[in-house]
Amino acid sequence: MFEIRIHGRGGQGAVTAAELLSVAAFEEGRHAQAFPSFGSERTGAPVVSFCRISERAIRTHDPIATPDALIIVDATLVHQVDVFGGLKPDGYVLINTSRGIEELNLQELAQRHNPERLCAVPATELAREELGRPLPNAALLGAFSALTAAISIGAVVQAIQDRFGGSVGAGNAAAANRAFALVRARMGEPAHA
Amino acid sequence: MLRQMEGSQAVAETVARCRPEVICAYPISPQTHLVEGLSAIVKSGRLGSCQFVNVESEFAAMSVAIGASAAGARAYTATASQGLLYMTEALYNASGLGLPIVMTVANRAIGAPINIWNDHSDSMSQRDSGWIQLYVESNQEAVDVHIQAFRLAEQLSLPVMVCMDGFILTHAFERVELPEQDQIDAILPAYEPRQLLDPSDPITIGAMVGPEAFTEVKYLAHLRQMQALDLIPEIAAAYEQQSGRASGGLLRRYRSHDAETIVVALGSVIGTIEDVIDELRKDGNRIGCVGIKTFRPWPAAEIRSALAGASRVVVLEKALSVGLGGIVSQNVHASIEGTGAKIHTAIAGLGGRPITRSSLYALFTTALNGQLGATTFVDLNHGLVDREIQRALASRRCGPHAENMLRDLGAVAAGPV
Numbered sequence: 023m024f025e026i027r028i029h030g031r032g033g034q035g036a037v038t039a040a041e042l043l044s045v046a047a048f049e050e051g052r053h054a055q056a057f058p059s060f061g062s063e064r065t066g067a068p069v070v071s072f073c074r075i076s077e078r079a080i081r082t083h084d085p086i087a088t089p090d091a092l093i094i095v096d097a098t099l100v101h102q103v104d105v106f107g108g109l110k111p112d113g114y115v116l117i118n119t120s121r122g123i124e125e126l127n128l129q130e131l132a133q134r135h136n137p138e139r140l141c142a143v144p145a146t147e148l149a150r151e152e153l154g155r156p157l158p159n160a161a162l163l164g165a166f167s168a169l170t171a172a173i174s175i176g177a178v179v180q181a182i183q184d185r186f187g188g189s190v191g192a193g194n195a196a197a198a199n200r201a202f203a204l205v206r207a208r209m210g211e212p213a214h215a
Numbered sequence: 216m217l218r219q220m221e222g223s224q225a226v227a228e229t230v231a232r233c234r235p236e237v238i239c240a241y242p243i244s245p246q247t248h249l250v251e252g253l254s255a256i257v258k259s260g261r262l263g264s265c266q267f268v269n270v271e272s273e274f275a276a277m278s279v280a281i282g283a284s285a286a287g288a289r290a291y292t293a294t295a296s297q298g299l300l301y302m303t304e305a306l307y308n309a310s311g312l313g314l315p316i317v318m319t320v321a322n323r324a325i326g327a328p329i330n331i332w333n334d335h336s337d338s339m340s341q342r343d344s345g346w347i348q349l350y351v352e353s354n355q356e357a358v359d360v361h362i363q364a365f366r367l368a369e370q371l372s373l374p375v376m377v378c379m380d381g382f383i384l385t386h387a388f389e390r391v392e393l394p395e396q397d398q399i400d401a402i403l404p405a406y407e408p409r410q411l412l413d414p415s416d417p418i419t420i421g422a423m424v425g426p427e428a429f430t431e432v433k434y435l436a437h438l439r440q441m442q443a444l445d446l447i448p449e450i451a452a453a454y455e456q457q458s459g460r461a462s463g464g465l466l467r468r469y470r471s472h473d474a475e476t477i478v479v480a481l482g483s484v485i486g487t488i489e490d491v492i493d494e495l496r497k498d499g500n501r502i503g504c505v506g507i508k509t510f511r512p513w514p515a516a517e518i519r520s521a522l523a524g525a526s527r528v529v530v531l532e533k534a535l536s537v538g539l540g541g542i543v544s545q546n547v548h549a550s551i552e553g554t555g556a557k558i559h560t561a562i563a564g565l566g567g568r569p570i571t572r573s574s575l576y577a578l579f580t581t582a583l584n585g586q587l588g589a590t591t592f593v594d595l596n597h598g599l600v601d602r603e604i605q606r607a608l609a610s611r612r613c614g615p616h617a618e619n620m621l622r623d624l625g626a627v628a629a630g631p632v
Contacts, residue, residue, distance in 0.1 A: 041221070044388045048219035056388040079390075081353075081486030083383050084571045 023076040024172045025086040029105045030095030033065040039093065039159040040071035042185060046163070046177040047075040055080045068103045075172060089113060091170055093162055095145075097126055112136055114170050118158045120144035141169045141205060148200050153193035164198030168205035175202045217392050222354040222384045225391045226319060227252030229358045231262060232399045233317075233365045235291040237283035239268035239276045243298040244331050245381035246321040250293055273298040277305035277316075284314035285420055287413070289365065289406045292316065295381055296323035299337045303344070306374075310345025311436065312420055313409070315368035317361070318346075321381040322482070322533075324566040328617040332567020333381040335481065339534040339542050345436055347375040347443055348511040349463060350481040354379075354389045359462030360508075362394065363450045365403050370446060371439055372409045378510075380483040382567070394458060402454060440512045447509055465514040468521055470496060471503030476583055477525040478504045479518075479547055484531065484563075484570050491575040500583050507543070515550040522547070525556050529582050531575075531593075533564040540590050563593035599623055 026043065030036030037058040044056035052075055059070040072086045091114035092105060099105055100117070109115070115135065117123070119142050123132045132140060143165040145158035153160075160182050167175045178198055183191040218225075227249050230238075238257060240250040257267040266283075270276045276292045283290040294302060299320060309316050320338045324330040338348060349364060351357045357379045364375040379385060410420055424432055444465065451464040461467075469489050471477050478488055485506040495502050505521045507514075522528055528551070530544040539545070541560035548558050561578055564570045574594050581587045599620055607613045 041388045045219045048390060053390055054219060058386055082490045082572060083483040084487050085569045087571060087573065
């Protein structure tokens with residue numbers, strides 16, 4: 023079982039991202055479960071959503087306490103909410119920012135965490151360029167695919183196009199593909215920063 | 216067709232394929248996505264002459280469903296929480312008149328304090344309303360049981376409530392096999408009413424009945440609901456034969472046949488419990504689970520039989536009878552009296568408190584060690600409660616509990632205005 027926790031703010035699409043991820047896993051023939059944390063659905067308020075991916079049927083319905091991966095849609099949350107709580111020691115961290123990890127005052131995390139599992143990606147900028155709107159989720163899912171290999175980029179793009187269709191689907195798919203390529207290229211470098 | 220979709224949308228699509236003729240609903244979280252989905256389907260024209268009636272309240276929703284059902288239409292509605300309470304008077308009319316309405320309850324807590332999250336307080340409060348109550352543990356089971364519910368309701372002329380955990384199921388994306396239209400049609404024939412308001416053949420429904428026959432009407436209502444104990448397994452078996460899926464029924468047993476300790480529960484927490492049982496079984500613990508699928512009518516004989524070999528029963532429930540304790544526990548207790556099994560009540564998940572695998576592991580381990588008390592509030596914050604009790608002892612004008620405790624927790628918007 024691979025468990026993902028997504029942190030965003032109400033209106034940024036963190037819940038949709040978890041749903042898309044579950045649909046992508048489903049399209050790969052795997053079992054998946056996505057669900058939001060509930061109650062704080064006000065625009066701008068911290069929001070958490072979850073996704074489980076498994077080769078077997080998923081029975082449990084409890085929130086994810088010890089994620090294998092974190093996707094942080096809004097970097098301003100990292101010092102406001104305990105976003106890293108319960109993260110597995112070798113878990114993946116994907117942060118949406120156009121700045122480096124160090125600039126987010128996360129030096130401590132950067133020092134103790136495996137650098138190959140820590141990734142900053144300018145998802146909002148990619149979305150602005152490809153979609154014309156600052157909606158970073160598709161790009162984040164593309165980057166997530168490259169970083170973790172927990173899901174294929176093909177399944178992610180398929181899920182995005184099934185959900186949105188038309189030019190919105192095409193723009194989001196392009197953002198996902200660019201983020202995937204960006205993270206892939208960076209991973210090919212010996213010590214990416 | 217196999218799909219990955221939201222629980223509410225899966226139920227909306229299923230209900231649509233059950234060919235309802237009147238749908239009336241008033242939106243309330245966490246039921247909203249379900250009736251939004253149905254209203255979109257009706258508006259698309261797919262359901263032919265089916266009417267989606269926008270009403271001004273839940274009382275009106277149930278009243279319209281009653282009228283529609285009495286006029287011979289297959290009627291459906293959905294609600295939750297305070298909405299179900301607002302329907303209460305009409306609920307008793309629907310069951311008392313023997314009208315086979317199907318309703319989804321997207322289970323949610325009841326205020327005060329206001330709380331939109333999941334527990335079973337709403338449907339449990341209506342356990343004596345004369346409605347059949349079915350509880351589902353997954354979105355697949357929600358799909359399957361809604362189809363069975365229409366057949367059950369119409370065969371018995373009784374209303375059926377399908378209870379699915381709000382948010383935990385309604386808002387979860389899971390893999391769901393949606394039965395095709397012809398499969399549903401094969402299980403669910405056209406509605407043939409026992410009684411019909413028809414201007415060309417006029418009758419009245421809803422007579423005033425005095426002491427001369429009121430007991431007899433109620434006796435027959437009880438008799439008819441008890442018939443569901445035979446019919447529910449029959450329908451579930453017919454459904455399983457056709458779909459290949461064991462869904463619904465009276466009970467579901469999990470590793471309970473040789474278990475000394477058996478956990479009894481309802482709804483979406485059953486899957487979480489099964490995962491924890493697998494963990495505990497690895498260490499040789501003889502623990503199992505009995506999931507209650509039909510809560511009304513109460514399957515007393517089946518419960519007694521399923522729990523016959525257990526020396527210890529832990530009833531995990533998401534509702535509280537204030538001043539008594541566990542509601543499900545009382546029902547279980549009455550069914551296994553004399554077997555010598557010790558019953559423990561664990562109140563969990565109230566107002567959306569997550570029921571985690573680690574909490575269940577600790578709870579069941581305590582039970583297996585013989586250290587569990589008669590009634591446990593799972594994950595209760597004792598410090599928070601104790602501070603508030605001290606405040607109340609210290610000062611007569613201690614103020615409202617809820618606001619005081621939120622202030623202690625540092626929650627926003629709880630300070631003095």
